[in-house]
Amino acid sequence: MRLDHTHDIGARSWVESANAPQSAFPLQNLPFAVFRRAGTAEAFRGGVALGDYVIDLDAVATLGGLSGMAAQAASACAQPTLNAFFALGPDAWRALRHALFAWFKAGDATARTGVSIDELTACLVPRNEVEYALPAQIGDYTDFYTSVDHARNIVKLMRPDGSLSANFQWMPIAYHGRVSSIGLSGQPVRRPVGQRLAAGKREPELGPSARLDYELELGIFIGVGNEQGTRIPVESADEHVFGLCLLNDWSARDIQTWESVPLGPFLAKNFATTISPWIVTMDALAPFRTALARPEGDPQPLDYLSSQALPDQAAFDIQLEVALETADARRSGKRASRLSRTSFRHQYWSIAQMVAHHTIGGCNLRSGDLLGSGTISGPTASEAGALIELSRAGQSPVELDTGETRSFLEDGDAVVMSGWCERAGFASIGFGESRSEVLPAMWE
Amino acid sequence: MRLDHTHDIGARSWVESANAPQSAFPLQNLPFAVFRRAGTAEAFRGGVALGDYVIDLDAVATLGGLSGMAAQAASACAQPTLNAFFALGPDAWRALRHALFAWFKAGDATARTGVSIDELTACLVPRNEVEYALPAQIGDYTDFYTSVDHARNIVKLMRPDGSLSANFQWMPIAYHGRVSSIGLSGQPVRRPVGQRLAAGKREPELGPSARLDYELELGIFIGVGNEQGTRIPVESADEHVFGLCLLNDWSARDIQTWESVPLGPFLAKNFATTISPWIVTMDALAPFRTALARPEGDPQPLDYLSSQALPDQAAFDIQLEVALETADARRSGKRASRLSRTSFRHQYWSIAQMVAHHTIGGCNLRSGDLLGSGTISGPTASEAGALIELSRAGQSPVELDTGETRSFLEDGDAVVMSGWCERAGFASIGFGESRSEVLPAMWE
Numbered sequence: 001m002r003l004d005h006t007h008d009i010g011a012r013s014w015v016e017s018a019n020a021p022q023s024a025f026p027l028q029n030l031p032f033a034v035f036r037r038a039g040t041a042e043a044f045r046g047g048v049a050l051g052d053y054v055i056d057l058d059a060v061a062t063l064g065g066l067s068g069m070a071a072q073a074a075s076a077c078a079q080p081t082l083n084a085f086f087a088l089g090p091d092a093w094r095a096l097r098h099a100l101f102a103w104f105k106a107g108d109a110t111a112r113t114g115v116s117i118d119e120l121t122a123c124l125v126p127r128n129e130v131e132y133a134l135p136a137q138i139g140d141y142t143d144f145y146t147s148v149d150h151a152r153n154i155v156k157l158m159r160p161d162g163s164l165s166a167n168f169q170w171m172p173i174a175y176h177g178r179v180s181s182i183g184l185s186g187q188p189v190r191r192p193v194g195q196r197l198a199a200g201k202r203e204p205e206l207g208p209s210a211r212l213d214y215e216l217e218l219g220i221f222i223g224v225g226n227e228q229g230t231r232i233p234v235e236s237a238d239e240h241v242f243g244l245c246l247l248n249d250w251s252a253r254d255i256q257t258w259e260s261v262p263l264g265p266f267l268a269k270n271f272a273t274t275i276s277p278w279i280v281t282m283d284a285l286a287p288f289r290t291a292l293a294r295p296e297g298d299p300q301p302l303d304y305l306s307s308q309a310l311p312d313q314a315a316f317d318i319q320l321e322v323a324l325e326t327a328d329a330r331r332s333g334k335r336a337s338r339l340s341r342t343s344f345r346h347q348y349w350s351i352a353q354m355v356a357h358h359t360i361g362g363c364n365l366r367s368g369d370l371l372g373s374g375t376i377s378g379p380t381a382s383e384a385g386a387l388i389e390l391s392r393a394g395q396s397p398v399e400l401d402t403g404e405t406r407s408f409l410e411d412g413d414a415v416v417m418s419g420w421c422e423r424a425g426f427a428s429i430g431f432g433e434s435r436s437e438v439l440p441a442m443w444e
Numbered sequence: 445m446r447l448d449h450t451h452d453i454g455a456r457s458w459v460e461s462a463n464a465p466q467s468a469f470p471l472q473n474l475p476f477a478v479f480r481r482a483g484t485a486e487a488f489r490g491g492v493a494l495g496d497y498v499i500d501l502d503a504v505a506t507l508g509g510l511s512g513m514a515a516q517a518a519s520a521c522a523q524p525t526l527n528a529f530f531a532l533g534p535d536a537w538r539a540l541r542h543a544l545f546a547w548f549k550a551g552d553a554t555a556r557t558g559v560s561i562d563e564l565t566a567c568l569v570p571r572n573e574v575e576y577a578l579p580a581q582i583g584d585y586t587d588f589y590t591s592v593d594h595a596r597n598i599v600k601l602m603r604p605d606g607s608l609s610a611n612f613q614w615m616p617i618a619y620h621g622r623v624s625s626i627g628l629s630g631q632p633v634r635r636p637v638g639q640r641l642a643a644g645k646r647e648p649e650l651g652p653s654a655r656l657d658y659e660l661e662l663g664i665f666i667g668v669g670n671e672q673g674t675r676i677p678v679e680s681a682d683e684h685v686f687g688l689c690l691l692n693d694w695s696a697r698d699i700q701t702w703e704s705v706p707l708g709p710f711l712a713k714n715f716a717t718t719i720s721p722w723i724v725t726m727d728a729l730a731p732f733r734t735a736l737a738r739p740e741g742d743p744q745p746l747d748y749l750s751s752q753a754l755p756d757q758a759a760f761d762i763q764l765e766v767a768l769e770t771a772d773a774r775r776s777g778k779r780a781s782r783l784s785r786t787s788f789r790h791q792y793w794s795i796a797q798m799v800a801h802h803t804i805g806g807c808n809l810r811s812g813d814l815l816g817s818g819t820i821s822g823p824t825a826s827e828a829g830a831l832i833e834l835s836r837a838g839q840s841p842v843e844l845d846t847g848e849t850r851s852f853l854e855d856g857d858a859v860v861m862s863g864w865c866e867r868a869g870f871a872s873i874g875f876g877e878s879r880s881e882v883l884p885a886m887w888e
Contacts, residue, residue, distance in 0.1 A: 180583055180809065
């Protein structure tokens with residue numbers, strides 16, 4: 001997508017909280033979620049964040065005043081999942097974005113023909129009074145492995161003499177994940193019980209994971225899929241993607257080590273995956289596109305993974321941060337300790353390449369499918385996206401601001417992920433946060 | 445489940461075709477599918493096979509005459525998926541089974557109080573006039589790897605000096621599969637395109653899979669799931685399973701070899717999975733339970749995988765056969781060639797163990813989830829459940845009855861799987877078949 005007037009840094013909203021410099025949700029963002037007033041029996045429906053408010057899209061659709069694709073899009077958003085809205089495609093997504101932008105922009109009354117500010121104000125729900133549901137019925141969830149820094153860190157920890165698997169530079173590696181246990185920020189995550197093989201032992205034993213970890217990822221919501229037996233070309237793949245959220249790919253490293261050969265991770269991952277409620281659209285992210293960082297000398301991708309269309313804009317410069325709030329810190333009112341900070345721009349494979357690879361064999365994607373980017377680690381040690389990398393698998397426990405240390409997650413720890421984009425000449429936009437606390441294992 | 449009157453070999457139906465000795469669907473079977481009259485715009489709804497007919501459960505529910513759980517079950521089956529019916533649980537499944545058994549049994553008019561044979565006859569749709577839909581909305585699909593003979597065959601082919609992975613004897617290994625591309629018997633399957641690394645080469649190339657294969661499996665439909673963070677004990681796991689169908693886990697071996705390290709199969713499997721339309725219930729299968737064949741000297745499973753409840757009845761003696769119909773055979777009116785025949789009783793891990801393992805870490809199963817048993821191979825060479833085993837990865841091409849040979853599948857080949865159970869003193873029951881044809885790759 002090219003930049004348009006919805007990216008103008010000068011545009012302000014008559015919803016004043018959207019203009020605060022620290023707001024994650026200025027007029028230029030307009031991310032989507034599914035929400036209702038907390039604690040009520042209201043139907044869940046689509047909403048768009050603006051400053052301290054949620055624009056209720058069911059109320060917007062009922063208002064009238066929209067026409068054509070924007071009206072159709074708003075109506076589709078009145079449902080308890082956004083799947084039907086996604087399926088309408090990028091022209092409809094943009095029509096609604098442009099309509100909301102015009103309606104909520106300050107000083108442009110002509111764009112609001114037939115709709116008054118009072119009527120629009122009645123569509124606003126204070127954001128601190130809502131609760132969220134998963135934004136889509138997720139048909140399938142695929143988790144990728146596309147950070148070369150993460151891959152190198154893991155290889156070094158596991159096999160000091162090892163090297164990256166030969167296929168890494170040739171394809172965005174992925175495996176299928178579990179849909180049923182995907183939850184939203186706020187979901188408590190129970191420490192899993194599973195089989196682990198202790199060092200030097202020949203027989204596994206059952207017990208709570210002693211190496212519970214998070215993985216910092218972005219979630220990628222598929223807007224428009226493809227028919228089984230067809231593929232999505234890399235050149236048009238971005239048009240199939242609706243937007244991104246934060247994703248925590250919880251991982252039990254001890255369970256993973258013992259179970260993963262030969263078929264990959266299973267129980268080590270499927271006990272929980274946590275995503276943030278707001279989906280930031282690809283259109284909102286357009287100003288933060290940047291070149292993909294494929295090192296000189298690495299082989300060029302095969303044709304079906306080479307995008308000629310946007311050679312310098314395949315990656316996104318999205319700032320990401322992970323913080324840990326221990327039970328002790330929470331009790332004593334201390335802040336969460338920052339564990340790492342990095343950017344999504346370091347990723348080896350782009351989102352478009354993930355989509356093209358996923359469908360090259362004819363696998364059908366559907367509206368609402370979720371892809372995980374894979375753990376996002378940057379090139380320096382402090383940019384690692386998982387505790388196992390930061391603590392070097394427990395050899396160098398991480399020191400927290402509270403004076404505590406961590407090799408892996410302990411019960412009561414809350415993992416807090418946040419993301420935002422900033423670039424000179426553009427309004428900063430945010431993802432909000434994903435926060436989830438570890439509960440003790442069920443273990444007699 | 446204990447045996448009851450619905451397993452009596454003497455019970456006959458007034459629907460005469462159900463009493464034919466070769467019928468897959470006698471009164472003792474009563475498997476479930478979702479169907480409608482072919483080529484119409486009728487709503488899909490649940491049905492039960494009886495002889496040459498489908499009992500239309502929407503019509504049954506409308507009839508009245510059922511009460512309590514049986515009535516509730518029939519109403520749930522009137523929907524276009526069986527998920528709501530599954531969620532009612534085993535007492536409801538049995539109540540409907542018992543009610544249908546009584547209604548359609550010959551010579552027991554007292555069981556049909558208030559419902560006439562004419563009214564029941566009006567609920568029958570000729571089976572050769574219907575088309576099917578997936579029986580449930582499948583939330584997640586998990587594919588297991590539980591045949592030790594298959595595992596040994598594959599290890600021998602891949603690494604002549606290799607041995608079974610150390611975890612095989614300790615857990616039913618599994619990975620998550622793709623839901624979107626699961627289709628029904630009859631779905632054409634397009635040969636996938638993907639990356640393959642030719643022998644001796646350092647760079648992969650893209651092209652149609654040259655090693656397309658099938659895998660003979662059973663599909664296992666979860667009836668009742670569990671809450672996230674809880675587990676299903678092995679002792680009660682069978683009560684969570686609704687029933688079984690045939691499953692073809694299509695596999696592109698060349699794509700699989702190159703992509704599977706380190707995270708397991710992805711594009712090699714996700715282009716298609718084919719299941720048969722009829723789900724044979726666990727209750728119908730009760731007479732065919734048998735002991736699980738864990739060899740003497742193998743380690744005993746950990747407690748959470750040890751069933752004390754049914755020590756000699758954890759496995760099912762289900763006869764399975766794979767046949768190949770080539771395009772040439774089809775043109776000249778020849779029969780399909782049998783490739784292999786085996787029984788599910790050779791499996792190393794039971795269905796109950798798969799369910800218990802899947803949930804030990806707190807992963808939630810949901811009504812309508814599908815598990816694949818993993819490739820079912822028996823102890824002898826002719827019992828192998830995949831072409832790669834039968835042809836020894838192409839070293840010994842299989843000779844077909846038509847005089848043709850196959851190392852892997854060719855375009856136009858139809859893979860036909862069938863299954864049935866037989867045991868002295870009990871009525872034989874069948875699964876019907878799964879049949880699917882290979883289309884040429886989309887490849888310019």
